[in-house]
Amino acid sequence: LSTWANVPAGPPDPILGLTVAFKADKDPRKISVGVGAYRDDHGKPYVLSSVKKAESLVASTNPDKEYLDITGLPEFNKNVALLAYGADCSPLKAGTIAVTQTLSGTGALRVGGAFMQRFFPTGKVIYLPSPSWGNHTPIFRDSGLEVRQYRYFDKKTAGLDFAGLKEDIQNAPAGAIVLLHACAHNPTGVDPTPAQWKEISDLVKEKKLFPFFDMAYQGFASGNTTKDAFAVRYFVEQGHQVALCQSFAKNMGLYGERVGAFSLVTADPEEKARVESQLKIIIRPMYSNPPLHGARIVNAILSDKGLYKEWESEIEVMANRIINMRDRLYDLLTSTHNTPGEWGHIKSQIGMFSFTGLTPSQTKALVEKAHIYMTADGRISMAGLNSGNIDYFAESVSKAVR
């Protein structure tokens, strides 16, 4: 008998499984709107010009391949905190934010989850929006936290269920952790307005909850990194000691480089040093220290005025292309095809994703009959659409809902 005879087969990852099926499909009309990775208007992966220049710049210094510190590249940590929290942030100016480089956003969430499990003083319960990114639940469960949900998406309006959100946060036990998508909520594309963020901040404070931000899309929502950091910066201004996960997968297109950061706002430099010492103790047995290359690229962009400016304009181009696709899709579904139903949410939703409202049987029909690959929840990555395939996409969706 094999040692592994009792290992049960697990289900394939619902999103990455789609990519496999998409690649195997020979139909020329096939469209992938499953995975949240940016594509240019020819449907091709896009390496940012600022990234290419940063890579040359890094290479020109002929850098060594020594190990990084356990918490990564120090200048990277400094610059990414500045990007997220802003130059006016008091804790940042006071040097009280503990930052560590991580294996992209997922690694930040996992290190953060482990830190909360080990040191968060008031219970081990984390509330996630319903729905949330599919990986959040297993990440926090594997970190040893109890995962619960708060209402977020209102199917009827395809918008925010703000009353439900407030009621559920109101009823959370004091001392629970609340996970908040900083911007461009995945999978719904629905974000609170600034006024709603202010109410959420008050509620979190009043109920003595702990805000844990996941910011995987800074810049991708509005095209502007400052605008997209509003929620995080507002919470910090209001005196919340936030936790923050950052990813450079989407906003710099560095998906496979696995570069991100986890940070915690602490009370003073002495506390920060203690927190950092424990982050090191968590990371060292997990993966010892993070990879070099991506951090060098990000740091080169963030520390060079010219590259920074070019990067900002490239984010704007990506965000605007997605916004254009939203407008086009809306017009095609409504004016061109007279598709039954309400489609205004396609335009009002924010960021890479749209929660279309398509049912599991409709999405199944799209995958099987139209070669359009998307998840059963009806989420589409707007970045998968382009001027060459959007007509076929809209026509197929219109057929699927009749």
Ligand code: PLP
């Ligand atoms: N958080 C959210 C909400 C995401 O959508 C993603 C990626 O899809 C991530 C975190 C982490 O991605 P990565 O680990 O590639 O940075």
